[in-house]
Structure formats: structure tokens, C-alpha cells
Amino acid sequence: MAPHAHIAVYKALYRSFGGFAADVVAAIDQAAEDGVDIISFSITPNRRPPGIATFFNPIDMALLSAVKAGIFIVQAAGNTGPSPKSMSSFSPWIFTVGASSHDRIYNNYLVLGNNLTISGVGLAPGTVGDSMYTLIAPNHALKNDTTNANDMFLGECQDSTPLDQKLIKGKLLICSYSVRYVLGLSSVKQALHTAKNVSATGVIFYLDPFVIGFQLNPTPMHIPGLIIPSSDDSKVFLKYYNSSLVRDEASKRIITFGAVAKILGGLKPNYSNSGPQVMYYSARGPDPEDSSLSDADILKPNLIAPGNFIWGAWSSRGTDSSEFQGEKFAMISGTSMAAPHVAGIAALIKQKFPEFSPAAIGSALCTTATQYDRQGGPIIAQRTYNSPDSAQSPATPFDMGCGLVNATAALDPGLIFDSGYDDFFSFLCGINGSGPAVLNYTGNSCGTPTINSADLNLPSITIAVLNQSRTVVRTVTNIANDETYNLYWSAPYGVSVAITPTRFFIQKGQKQKITFIINAIMNSSSASFGKVGFYGSQGHRFYFPLSVISKIIYNTTIT
Structure with a gap:
């Protein structure tokens, strides 16, 4: 994302047991001491921090110190979606990134003898030409002296010893992709080794029905093969195979394997997909605000970036994934893949605007994000862990923040919403009962004035509880040439919005205050969303989200 950028790597976690917060804090402190400009932080806590507020935890406080030193922090949102409040990145000084799909997909296909086509995943070549190949399951291809035909390990194709090579040679071997693959107890690589030992033409993995909600990444295979990622499609495939077996009426032995298929390879990418979508696992x-799940007046995530099926450099000696062992690149999914995209773009912004504060970089990223997919429609969010493609709806700011990152536009934001360490310190001091925690983490005592989270100068407005009316002020700074801006907005449902001014001229380097008066016009506990558009006379145009959760137009009292 950022050619010629220098990369510093700090190891604080280990695969076998994870790690300790103290090690992570030490790594953050060392990075700050080394003078880095950006921290890409693909680490989230394994539980919501206890205490008076989620913001008061050792890692977020260490990251606040890094922000004080001028470092922009990018953190993965976490892979705990799609439930509301599943966010694992909390603080306003941290730029939180969710994961989206993109327009590049790798599909291979299985064409059955009954002309049914099933989509699969797998970075694998196809079978040769238009020839159809006989299908055979390992429990139907045992040597004469083998009796344990129902062994799970056998069905997963992890051992070639009990299999009859003469019977399997030239056929497509059927293997069960069970929960043992998910746990790392069985592997595609071992199944391919088994197939090679028995001279199979290729391998077809069907999904065990107990594997629920697990995303299958395209897996490299050096022989024709694919994984059927759908349990429903797997049932259809197995029904075809079993119904095509011809057995001897007396002995019930199989005398003919009637099912045939061919594999259409998946080594070439397909760019016809209409991305992006917010992935089901991306935290929302x-x-x-705290362990009791009170809502904060802070928008999270801040935006989304490509995080699904991402190619990344991989150590050929790495053992984190048996499927990619020996490979130099791996295809991985998660918000941890999305965050580095944004970190790289942040480096480009920092290169162009070296004077930018961390908040200014975040503002440039957020205000220039897009809310539309490649087809011009709204970005869609997957809503369920199981069968995510079957339950989708337009994404809200609580799914995608400001939208999908736009690298080109982020380098010319026009206006920025800036803030600094002192603002975040005042915000922390404004939390009821936070004095001792602030002193403990920062070494400074709270004074006056303090500010509420909704009053932080962020490129968004989020109000958890709108009790009748709220006035919010934002200040923009013009980093481009002199320009006139017109403001347009759509109010969240159940809310009225008045903005002053609705038109202003701003010179380069100057600031402009904008006042928002937000009124509840109905009682509701359901979140609703609007947006404010800034249209500049020199071509700068951006939106920022306006989110209101609970609305109260009056308080009822029982007498």
C-alpha cells in the first residue's frame, strides 16, 4: 500500500498461548521510542475490559500515549460479528477498521454427471479437458483385509495405508471436511498426500454438517481439487454419489461406481463480483462504553477495508496453518487483514501531509470513504454467521463506519476535523468517577473543563441517548485552496436536525465552526441514521454519518 515505507516489527504474542497485556504495552512503548509514524494493531482483547469504562485498559492507554507522541493507531475491529455491540476496539483515539469483501474471487466448479454444477473453493487446477472422472469415497475403496470402513480418520483421507490403489487410480477421491480440519487435527495437505499415494486424479472435499459458520479460505492444491463450502450443496453431491452406486443384490458389495464429475479449475481470479460487502465476522x-453494555457517543468502526481472501506474504517455514505450509504467500481473511490496508494508506497521507496529527489522518480517511458498491448501490452487510449470503441488508454506520476506504480521495480531503491528546484527556476526565483511573494511567490529575464524547471533534456524530435536544459543535480546517461549501443533510428517523451555517466560505488554513441542533421528535429505542454532506465549489465533496440510538421527547412520571 505504501511503497518504500520502512516497516518495524515487534513480537509480543505467541501462537501457543497468546500473550500478556504487559508485553503488548512494552511493544507499543518501544515503537513510540523508535519514532514510528503509524502502528498497525491487529490485536484485540479476548473480553470486554472491566471497570468504569472500556477505554480504561492498559493497551488503550498505552496507545493514547502513542497518539500523544504523534503516532496514528490503526486497530482491527475484531472478528466477533455480526451481533450489535460486538466491537473489540473502543477508544476514540484509535482508528478502528472492519472487514469487507472485494471484487476479486477465486471460484472453481464441480460439474456432475447429471449436469448439476456446484461451486467450490480451492486454488487448484481443473481436470484435463472435458473428460468426466469416476467418483469414489475412501470407505468404498478399502483393501480386502481392512474392515473399519466407518472410521472418521479414513473418511477425511488422512491415511493411504488402508486404501486400494488399484481401485482408486485415475478417479476423483471424495473426502470429508470435518471439524477436525477446523481444529487443525486433519489437513488438506495430508489428504492431497493420500490422493497422490493412491494415484487419484483429484480430490473433492464435502462439508461435514457439523462444520457451521466456518469460512473456508481458498486453499492451494497442486492437483485438481475443490472444497464444497456449503452443507446443502454437500448433501446434494453425496446424494448423487450414493444414488449412482450399483450393488450386488446378494452380497451388497459395490460392483459399479456410476457417479462421474469434472473439476473446472480455480487458479485464475474472477473480477465480476459486485463488492464490497461488510463480512459477517466483522465486529459491529x-x-x-462499559461492561454493562451502555452505548458510547463514539462511532465504531471508523470504516471498512478489504479483509476477505487477502493475499499476504507467508513464511515457507511457518506452521500457523498446515494448509499453507511451504508456501510463500497465503490467502487469509479477517479484520486483521483489513487494518494493514488502512495503515498503508495512512502512511501515504503522512508522506503528503507530514504535519497532520493522528486525528487529521483519521479524518482524511473517514470523510473520503465511499458508501456505495461497484454497481452504484448501497454497501451491503452480511447479517448472519450461518449462511451469510442469505441474510443481507444495506450497511449502517454501525456496520461500516464512514464507509469503504478510498485511497485516492484520502490524499485530497479538502476539510479535516482535527483533535489532539488534550481533547482525549478532557474526554476521559468527563467520565463520571474517572479521576483515579486517569491519574493512574496518565500521571496527571483531571481539571476543568471536561467534554463529553459526542463533543469530540470527530468526523461523525453519534448520540447514544437523545433526551429531547442536543447541541453539538464541530470545527473544520481547510487544508486545500479557498473554497465555498454548501451543507445538505438527511436526518435520522425520529429526529430533526438544524445546522448553522448551511453555507460558508473558508480560506486555506482557516477554521470554521458548525453547530448542529438535534431534536427528538418521537420516543424510540431503535437506532436510526442520517448523514451530512459537504459540497465544495472546488470539487471537494464528502459525507459524515449522523447516528442516534435512543430518542426521548418527554419523561413520563407515575403519580
């Missing part, structure tokens, strides 16, 4: 807002 609203931002939980």
Missing part, C-alpha cells in the same frame, strides 16, 4: 457497533 455501537461502541460499548
Whole structure:
């Protein structure tokens, strides 16, 4: 994302047991001491921090110190979606990134003898030409002295010893992709080794029905093969195979394997997909303010970036994934893949605007994000862990923040919403009962004035509880040439919005305050969303989200 950028790597976690917060804090402190400009932080806590607020935890406080030193922090939102309040990145000084799909997909296909086509995943070549190949399951291809035909390990194709090579040679071997693959107890690589030992033409993995909600990444295979990622498609495939077996009426032995198929390879990418979509696993807002799940007046995530099926450099000696062992690149999914995209773009912004504060970089990223997919429609969010493609709806700011990152536009934002360490310190001091925690983490005592989270100068407005009316002020700074801006907006449902001014001229380097008066016009506990558009006379145009959760137009009292 950022050619010629220098990369510093700090190891604080280990695969076998994870790690300790103290090690992570030490790594952050060392990075700050080394003078880095950006921290890409693909680490989230394994539980919501206890205490008076989620913001008061050792890691977020260490990252606040890094922000004080001028470092921009990018953190993965976490892979705990799609439930509301599943967010694992909490603080306003951290730029939180969710994961989206993109327009590049790798599909291979299985064409059955009954002309049915089933989509699969697998970075594998196809079978040769248009020839159809006989299908055979390992429990139907045992040597004469083998009796344990129902062994799970056998069905997963992890051992070639009991299999009859003469019977399997030239056929497509059927293997069960069970939960043992998910746990790392069985592997595609071992199944391919088994297939090679028995001279199979290729391998077809069907999904065990107990593997629920697990995303299958395209896996490299050096022989024709694919994994059927759908349990429903797997049932259809097995029904075809079993119904095509011809057995001797007396002995019930199989005398003919009638099922045939061919594999259409998946080594070439397909760019016809209409991305992006918010992935089902990407953690969602609203931002939980404390362990009791009260909502914070802070938008999370801040935006989304490509995080699904991402190619990344891989150590050929790495053992984190048996499927990619020996490979130099791996295809991985998660918000940890999305965050580095944004970190790289942040480096480009920092290169162009070296004077930018961390908040200014975040503002440039957020205000220039897009809310539309490649077809011009709204970005869609997957809503269920199981069968995510079957339950989708337009994404809200609690799914995608400001939208999908736009690298080109982020280098010319026009206006920025800036803030600094002192603002975040005042915000922390404004939390009821936070004095001792602030002193403990920062070494400074709270004074006056303090500010509420909704009053932080962020490129968004989020109000957890709108009790009748709220006035919010934002200040923009013009980093481009002199320009006139017109403001247009759509109010969240159940809310009225008045903005002053609705038109202003701003010179380069100057600031402009904008006042928002937000009124509840109905009682509701359901979140609703609007947006404010800034249209500049020199071509700068951006939106920022306006989110209101609970609305109260009056308080009822029982007498």
C-alpha cells in the first residue's frame, strides 16, 4: 500500500498461548521510542475490559500515549460479528477498521454427471479437458483385509495405508471436511498426500454438517481439487454419489461406481463480483462504553477495508496453518487483514501531509470513504454467521463506519476535523468517577473543563441517548485552496436536525465552526441514521454519518 515505507516489527504474542497485556504495552512503548509514524494493531482483547469504562485498559492507554507522541493507531475491529455491540476496539483515539469483501474471487466448479454444477473453493487446477472422472469415497475403496470402513480418520483421507490403489487410480477421491480440519487435527495437505499415494486424479472435499459458520479460505492444491463450502450443496453431491452406486443384490458389495464429475479449475481470479460487502465476522457497533453494555457517543468502526481472501506474504517455514505450509504467500481473511490496508494508506497521507496529527489522518480517511458498491448501490452487510449470503441488508454506520476506504480521495480531503491528546484527556476526565483511573494511567490529575464524547471533534456524530435536544459543535480546517461549501443533510428517523451555517466560505488554513441542533421528535429505542454532506465549489465533496440510538421527547412520571 505504501511503497518504500520502512516497516518495524515487534513480537509480543505467541501462537501457543497468546500473550500478556504487559508485553503488548512494552511493544507499543518501544515503537513510540523508535519514532514510528503509524502502528498497525491487529490485536484485540479476548473480553470486554472491566471497570468504569472500556477505554480504561492498559493497551488503550498505552496507545493514547502513542497518539500523544504523534503516532496514528490503526486497530482491527475484531472478528466477533455480526451481533450489535460486538466491537473489540473502543477508544476514540484509535482508528478502528472492519472487514469487507472485494471484487476479486477465486471460484472453481464441480460439474456432475447429471449436469448439476456446484461451486467450490480451492486454488487448484481443473481436470484435463472435458473428460468426466469416476467418483469414489475412501470407505468404498478399502483393501480386502481392512474392515473399519466407518472410521472418521479414513473418511477425511488422512491415511493411504488402508486404501486400494488399484481401485482408486485415475478417479476423483471424495473426502470429508470435518471439524477436525477446523481444529487443525486433519489437513488438506495430508489428504492431497493420500490422493497422490493412491494415484487419484483429484480430490473433492464435502462439508461435514457439523462444520457451521466456518469460512473456508481458498486453499492451494497442486492437483485438481475443490472444497464444497456449503452443507446443502454437500448433501446434494453425496446424494448423487450414493444414488449412482450399483450393488450386488446378494452380497451388497459395490460392483459399479456410476457417479462421474469434472473439476473446472480455480487458479485464475474472477473480477465480476459486485463488492464490497461488510463480512459477517466483522465486529459491529455501537461502541460499548462499559461492561454493562451502555452505548458510547463514539462511532465504531471508523470504516471498512478489504479483509476477505487477502493475499499476504507467508513464511515457507511457518506452521500457523498446515494448509499453507511451504508456501510463500497465503490467502487469509479477517479484520486483521483489513487494518494493514488502512495503515498503508495512512502512511501515504503522512508522506503528503507530514504535519497532520493522528486525528487529521483519521479524518482524511473517514470523510473520503465511499458508501456505495461497484454497481452504484448501497454497501451491503452480511447479517448472519450461518449462511451469510442469505441474510443481507444495506450497511449502517454501525456496520461500516464512514464507509469503504478510498485511497485516492484520502490524499485530497479538502476539510479535516482535527483533535489532539488534550481533547482525549478532557474526554476521559468527563467520565463520571474517572479521576483515579486517569491519574493512574496518565500521571496527571483531571481539571476543568471536561467534554463529553459526542463533543469530540470527530468526523461523525453519534448520540447514544437523545433526551429531547442536543447541541453539538464541530470545527473544520481547510487544508486545500479557498473554497465555498454548501451543507445538505438527511436526518435520522425520529429526529430533526438544524445546522448553522448551511453555507460558508473558508480560506486555506482557516477554521470554521458548525453547530448542529438535534431534536427528538418521537420516543424510540431503535437506532436510526442520517448523514451530512459537504459540497465544495472546488470539487471537494464528502459525507459524515449522523447516528442516534435512543430518542426521548418527554419523561413520563407515575403519580
